[in-house]
Amino acid sequence: xxxxxxxxxxxxxxxxxxxxxxxxxxxxxxxxxxxxxxxxxxxxxxxxxxxxxxxxxxxxxxxxxxxxxxxxxxxxxxxxxxxxxxxxxxxxxxxxxxxxxxxxxxxxxxxxxxxxxxxxxxxxxxxxxxxxxxxxxxxxxxxxxxxxxxxxxxxxxxxxxxxxxxxxxxxx
Ligand code: SF4
Numbered sequence: 001x002x003x004x005x006x007x008x009x010x011x012x013x014x015x016x017x018x019x020x021x022x023x024x025x026x027x028x029x030x031x032x033x034x035x036x037x038x039x040x041x042x043x044x045x046x047x048x049x050x051x052x053x054x055x056x057x058x059x060x061x062x063x064x065x066x067x068x069x070x071x072x073x074x075x076x077x078x079x080x081x082x083x084x085x086x087x088x089x090x091x092x093x094x095x096x097x098x099x100x101x102x103x104x105x106x107x108x109x110x111x112x113x114x115x116x117x118x119x120x121x122x123x124x125x126x127x128x129x130x131x132x133x134x135x136x137x138x139x140x141x142x143x144x145x146x147x148x149x150x151x152x153x154x155x156x157x158x159x160x161x162x163x164x165x166x167x168x169x170x171x172x
Contacts, residue, residue: 002096004028006070006085014074015160016061016119022162023072023081025088030067036104037095038065045116046170047109053169057116063088064169071162073120108172114138116170120163122153141171 006025014020031038035054039047045062046055055064061074063084070088075081095102117138124134129150131137140146148167154160 001093002034003089003092006089008082008085011078011081012162016163017074020074020076021081023075023084025070025085026068027070031065032067034092034096035065036106037099037102038092039105039109040102044109045111046172047105048169048172049106049108051169055166055170062166064166071166073162073166110172112142112170114142117141117167120167121151124153126153128152
């Protein structure tokens with residue numbers, strides 16, 4: 001066993017999908033050692049071993065694991081958040097117990113789709129960044145034509161901090 005628990009630290013409205021929440025949890029021990037093994041699992045869309053940060057695509061939303069924190073976007077409610085954190089503990093422990101059968105990933109990994117990034121952008125098409133739409137900005141981010149800091153609404157609005165952190169983790 002690697003982890004005892006992931007404590008629910010806080011929730012906040014998920015601006016990526018009105019009515020949903022972002023769940024932030026704190027693992028009972030740092031995740032550094034298990035992240036290279038978790039990075040072998042399906043649905044990884046970004047892994048930065050130097051962060052470290054590992055992002056998975058969920059059916060709806062994203063799960064990002066950092067050394068001392070996990071962030072899950074687009075969660076139905078508080079109760080569902082608690083369930084997801086418990087399931088995550090089980091998945092982490094199962095992966096750790098199987099680590100001798102896995103080849104740890106130590107290099108950065110990215111499998112981003114523009115839609116993944118767009119889902120976390122403000123989606124107002126305000127053009128402040130210079131792109132015609134948020135989707136165009138998302139394409140540009142993948143091609144390194146734009147920098148995340150050029151989306152002023154994302155950077156300046158405190159309520160978008162979780163989305164910003166997830167985007168930074170994805171883009172490395
Ligand atoms: S500044 Fe941000 S919100 Fe505005 S169009 Fe660009 S990506 Fe979208």
